[in-house]
Amino acid sequence: MLHFRPMKSALRGGSAALLVVSLASVSGDIFAQASRTGPPHTVIAADGIQWKQLRPGAEIAVVSGDPDKEGSPFVLRFRYRGKARIPPHWHPADEHLTVLSGTFRLGMGEAGDESATTELRAGAYAFVAAKMAHYAWTDDDATIQVHGIGQFVINYVNPADDHNRAGK
DSSP states (O other): TTHHHHHHHHHHOOOOOOOOHHHHHHHHHHHHHHHHSOOOOOOOOOGGOOOOEEETTEEEEEEOOOOOSTTOOOEEEEOOOOOOOEEEESEEEEEEEEEESEEEEESSSSSGGGGGEEETTTOOOOETTOOOOEEESSSSEEEEEEEEEOOOOOESGGGGOOOTTTOO
């Protein structure tokens, strides 16, 4: 029996060392989280959202993050008034869409075939992979929330559809 005591003692010592290393790594994570900069949370009332015109019948608002910055998480909202058409386009980053209100019709591809869309009602979610050409439309008011990791850019399949470049 005396022969095994040093073995048990060595195991206890190894276990103790493993425990100390584990606790040190956990406490390091806790301290790393505690040193975060910026506000601990953000609340924005619906009437506090800053809308900007994107194209006729469509507005955009940055709710959170910086969609122009590579690697930055962001949340955007798109608000459509009446009958709005979103021509075929694509983004360099994945796009997660949630319909907050109204009905949104989403189609994939460069053709813009309205008969090949999926109807998304309030509460619906859709994922569009990076660089996937897609298009959409609304026949009535709708609000869509989009989130992802930037950089968020709208690249129109037909450059003539880009109202921001009109006359350039």
